[in-house]
Amino acid sequence: MDCDFIKNKLFAIAENRLPEAELEEAREHLAKCASCAGAVSSFTSFMEVIEQERKTETDPFLAAKTLHSMESYRPAKGPGLFIRMPGSLQPVFATTLIILALLTGFIAGKQGKNIGRNPVSINSLNTMKSELFISELRDEDKILKLYK
Numbered sequence: 689m690d691c692d693f694i695k696n697k698l699f700a701i702a703e704n705r706l707p708e709a710e711l712e713e714a715r716e717h718l719a720k721c722a723s724c725a726g727a728v729s730s731f732t733s734f735m736e737v738i739e740q741e742r743k744t745e746t747d748p749f750l751a752a753k754t755l756h757s758m759e760s761y762r763p764a765k766g767p768g769l770f771i772r773m774p775g776s777l778q779p780v781f782a783t784t785l786i787i788l789a790l791l792t793g794f795i796a797g798k799q800g801k802n803i804g805r806n807p808v809s810i811n812s813l814n815t816m817k818s819e820l821f822i823s824e825l826r827d828e829d830k831i832l833k834l835y836k
Contacts (some may be wrong), residue, residue, distance in 0.1 A: 690717075694724040698731045 694717060700706045701714055718725045747753075773781065 691721060691724050694718070694721075695727065698728065701728055702732045702735055 694701065694714060697706065697710075697714070701711070704711065706714060718728060
């Protein structure tokens with residue numbers, strides 16, 4: 689009997705499922721070999737812990753209790769980031785913010801178009817086109833047509 693046999697048959701040794709002759713040889717080896725005896729004892733204690741955990745019954749109402757405590761939890765109201773307002777005014781406030789954001793976007797877009805129509809930028813664009821031999825340059829279409 690060698691140590692590899694003991695390590696390969698830990699389940700069978702712990703549960704006494706080996707044939708009688710092999711079980712007797714394994715017990716003799718365990719009496720002589722301290723490392724194998726330690727491995728079997730630690731494996732046996734590990735299996736006992738698993739068995740105890742398996743027998744432990746869980747509370748069948750644990751999920752219901754947890755959900756109830758989550759639903760009944762109300763955070764303490766303190767000074768918030770936003771102004772507290774009645775529920776009927778919240779949609780009005782949100783709509784006003786959306787309209788302001790749209791107006792800001794339109795104003796910024798118009799200013800961007802005016803920047804592109806600046807005579808200085810048109811002259812520099814025409815100069816660039818003539819230097820690169822480009823007949824048409826459109827930023828919005830990303831089209832470059834070269835002279836043929």
